[in-house]
Amino acid sequence: MDIYYIILVLPALAFSLYCQFKVKGTFDKYSNYGNARGFTGADVARRILDKNGLYDVAVVPTAGSLTDHYDPGKRVVRLSESVYYSNSVAAIGVAAHETGHAIQHKVQYAPLSLRSGKEES
Known part of the structure; x- marks a missing residue:
């Protein structure tokens, strides 16, 4: 095994x-x-989406645990069922975080396109 692999990849x-x-x-x-x-x-x-004029962004449940994400290509916030249906502090925190990505998309926040690996309109 290459020593640089051990030094760089394993700690990461x-x-x-x-x-x-x-x-x-x-x-x-x-x-x-x-x-x-x-x-x-x-x-x-x-x-949060409505307060920011993002009426066209859907919010849907998705399978899995902590699989929450915003899909800029399809303009949908996908929340894991443990977030979508729950009224816990954790659930609303995760939901707010994911909708923040939709707001970033709306204002064309450059690091979002780097994170998603493509330009979205």
Whole structure:
């Protein structure tokens, strides 16, 4: 095995796994706390999108855990079922985060196109 591979890739992989573990742990912790208004992740996503004039961006549930993402090509926010249907603090935080990507897309935030790997209109 090449020494540069060990020096560069393995620490990056370890850091990535650590971050993933921390995100899941934090999500699990705050999944036990409901929000005072009782809004679900889907409710919060829709409200944020509407407040920003993004009426054409759909919010849909998707299978899996923490599979939430914004698809700029199809203009859809996909929320995992544990976010879409839940009224936990964790769920509304994830929903708000994902709708933030739709807002970034609207204002043509350059790093979003780098992250998604393509130009979207």
